[in-house]
Amino acid sequence: MISVKGYAAQTATSALAPFSFERRELGPKDILIDIEYCGICHSDIHQARNEWGGSIFPMVPGHEIVGRVSQIGSQVSQFKMGDAAGVGCLVDSCRTCPSCKDDEEQYCEGGMVGTYNSFEKDRKTPTFGGYSNKIVVDEDYALKISSKLGLEKIAPLLCAGITTYSPLRTWKAGKGDRVGVVGLGGLGHMAVKLAAAMGAEVTVLSHSPKKEQDAKRLGASHFICTENKDISTLFSNHFDLIVDTVSAPHDLNMYLKTVKKDGTMVLLGVPPESTQISAFPLILKRRRLAGSLIGGIKETQEMLDFCAEKNIGSEVEVISAKDINIAYERTMKGDVRYRFVIDCKTF
Ligand code: NAP
Ligand code: ZN
Ligand code: ZN
Numbered sequence: 001m002i003s004v005k006g007y008a009a010q011t012a013t014s015a016l017a018p019f020s021f022e023r024r025e026l027g028p029k030d031i032l033i034d035i036e037y038c039g040i041c042h043s044d045i046h047q048a049r050n051e052w053g054g055s056i057f058p059m060v061p062g063h064e065i066v067g068r069v070s071q072i073g074s075q076v077s078q079f080k081m082g083d084a085a086g087v088g089c090l091v092d093s094c095r096t097c098p099s100c101k102d103d104e105e106q107y108c109e110g111g112m113v114g115t116y117n118s119f120e121k122d123r124k125t126p127t128f129g130g131y132s133n134k135i136v137v138d139e140d141y142a143l144k145i146s147s148k149l150g151l152e153k154i155a156p157l158l159c160a161g162i163t164t165y166s167p168l169r170t171w172k173a174g175k176g177d178r179v180g181v182v183g184l185g186g187l188g189h190m191a192v193k194l195a196a197a198m199g200a201e202v203t204v205l206s207h208s209p210k211k212e213q214d215a216k217r218l219g220a221s222h223f224i225c226t227e228n229k230d231i232s233t234l235f236s237n238h239f240d241l242i243v244d245t246v247s248a249p250h251d252l253n254m255y256l257k258t259v260k261k262d263g264t265m266v267l268l269g270v271p272p273e274s275t276q277i278s279a280f281p282l283i284l285k286r287r288r289l290a291g292s293l294i295g296g297i298k299e300t301q302e303m304l305d306f307c308a309e310k311n312i313g314s315e316v317e318v319i320s321a322k323d324i325n326i327a328y329e330r331t332m333k334g335d336v337r338y339r340f341v342i343d344c345k346t347f
């Protein structure tokens with residue numbers, strides 16, 4: 001077995017603390033990655049705090065992982081020693097169901113194997129994530145990283161990047177489209193950069209007035225502060241597509257009313273509590289309300305290549321392992337510009 005150092009939450013209420021554990025020896029198709037950076041996604045916090053229910057403890061969160069390959073199995077063909085490699089939110093799936101065959105392993109009918117807070121396909125061995133210094137992964141579930149940007153700026157693409165790229169591609173955001181991004185956090189700031197790079201006219205809808213300058217710098221054409229404001233009176237039938245990245249309960253009906261006839265609002269954020277939806281804003285303009293979960297391995301690679309070509313990375317604040325709990329507190333208060341990334345050499 002391979003000895004690993006990381007940080008874990010032992011319960012939903014305990015602070016994350018140093019944790020030593022073991023990873024499997026490499027199988028023929030496995031690679032070992034010495035992790036250099038791992039982003040802190042708000043999903044890590046929801047799960048470490050058991051806000052969605054069903055959390056598995058001890059939990060080593062982290063699914064925005066980048067590092068260098070330091071060992072390869074006997075049949076590995078896509079990676080060599082020293083390559084930069086990434087791991088996102090899933091590390092395995094059934095490989096045979098229609099979703100897996102369509103390169104959409106995130107919707108695997110047998111259930112994908114999450115990078116953490118999940119079990120391997122044996123349904124017994126818990127998975128541990130990227131708040132650690134090493135990970136073993138099947139090469140078919142690892143991503144190739146090629147970019148002039150620093151690895152710390154690439155790490156958040158493995159979740160925040162693909163989660164926003166996938167719906168923008170699914171609903172074909174492009175030139176001439178008006179895209180609204182609700183919430184300017186880790187996901188939201190990537191949505192702005194990606195939608196702008198695809199040629200869309202981007203409007204940020206944020207409850208934080210202080211983020212206006214950042215929104216414009218990141219590529220938004222417009223910024224609307226939504227604090228104590230009914231924005232449906234400002235925009236009627238305006239957006240082709242809205243991507244909603246908010247992590248807390250909020251009024252979806254107000255945003256729906258700003259979508260054009262036949263337009264779509266996609267939920268990406270997963271607030272722990274549900275929200276009431278009125279049928280009227282949907283039926284009156286044949287609007288659609290949809291959801292989207294991360295992205296498959298093939299699309300994640302496509303997104304990484306798109307970002308490398310366009311020089312797109314995340315805006316990050318790099319922290320040491322000992323500051324993870326502070327970073328959690330700051331993320332929950334909305335005090336993050338725009339992703340905390342752990343320097344995994346500090347474990
Ligand atoms: P984050 O960095 O904390 O950003 C969330 C943003 O939501 C904040 O920056 C804030 O933006 C807005 N917000 C927070 N509290 C709010 C409130 N009370 N009222 C209105 N707006 C509020 O989080 P993240 O990492 O981007 O993740 C966002 C959500 O997406 C989380 O729920 C996460 O679990 C989920 N997620 C889903 C997927 C998926 O596959 N669908 C993947 C990853 C993450 P403003 O200050 O600009 O308003
Ligand atoms: Zn995530
Ligand atoms: Zn499957």
